[in-house]
Amino acid sequence: MNLEVRNLYDYDVVRQLCQATMFVLRLDQPTLVLGSSQSVNVLDLDRLGSLALRRRRGGGGLVLLQPGDLWIDWWIPQGDERWSHDVHVSSIRSGERWRQALDPYVKGAARVHQGSLEGEPALRVVCFAGRGPGEVFVHDRKAVGLTQWRVREGIFVSTVIHASSSSTIVDLLRDPPSGILEALDHHVLSTLGVDNPEELLETLVAMSGPWQVRQSLMTD
Numbered sequence: 239m240n241l242e243v244r245n246l247y248d249y250d251v252v253r254q255l256c257q258a259t260m261f262v263l264r265l266d267q268p269t270l271v272l273g274s275s276q277s278v279n280v281l282d283l284d285r286l287g288s289l290a291l292r293r294r295r296g297g298g299g300l301v302l303l304q305p306g307d308l309w310i311d312w313w314i315p316q317g318d319e320r321w322s323h324d325v326h327v328s329s330i331r332s333g334e335r336w337r338q339a340l341d342p343y344v345k346g347a348a349r350v351h352q353g354s355l356e357g358e359p360a361l362r363v364v365c366f367a368g369r370g371p372g373e374v375f376v377h378d379r380k381a382v383g384l385t386q387w388r389v390r391e392g393i394f395v396s397t398v399i400h401a402s403s404s405s406t407i408v409d410l411l412r413d414p415p416s417g418i419l420e421a422l423d424h425h426v427l428s429t430l431g432v433d434n435p436e437e438l439l440e441t442l443v444a445m446s447g448p449w450q451v452r453q454s455l456m457t458d
Contacts, residue, residue, distance in 0.1 A: 241278050246292040253391045258318045260449040261311040271301045282412045296387035298365040306401030308435050315392035329372030332395045335446040336374045336382045343431040344376045360415035367421035381425040400426050
């Protein structure tokens with residue numbers, strides 16, 4: 239099936255930004271996001287219904303974004319002191335910002351994955367079913383998912399903490415791999431003790447800056 243999928247952002251506009259920018263995105267409806275190289279053929283398109291379908295720049299698998307998720311993206315232009323030519327370092331630095339912000343909630347139990355991409359290749363069809371550099375885990379359960387897109391102008395890092403389970407994404411797969419549901423046993427805001435996401439957001443902004451902060455509501 240030849241299906242046109244819109245980009246999550248106008249990435250040409252992002253690439254023109256000269257100032258380090260923190261994007262705080264909110265949704266008015268669930269949105270399924272494909273990785274940059276993923277085919278829509280991984281999905282059972284007949285089951286999508288009215289679900290919004292988008293594509294992001296950056297690696298990794300499917301992400302089901304839902305209203306209430308804490309979705310933070312960072313654009314770091316080349317020349318900014320937080321830019322690094324090392325892909326691994328850039329991811330870990332972003333994960334460390336999240337770890338520090340979460341530590342008061344989880345009493346120091348947050349850990350940033352320092353290694354390379356891990357997990358069964360078949361399971362990586364969904365982002366939260368794998369383990370990548372910079373992603374944050376609490377008691378070995380994923381708390382923060384992370385993916386990165388790099389161009390000559392800078393680095394774009396996408397991160398999210400889910401507000402609720404994303405296991406319903408399994409029902410949208412054409413051929414769900416064995417073990418995918420168990421692999422999607424991730425933390426959500428409430429299991430991390432985050433009762434007020436806005437407070438966590440304020441902490442993240444304060445300790446990771448200086449940034450230009452842009453908040454917007456994404457609608458279909």
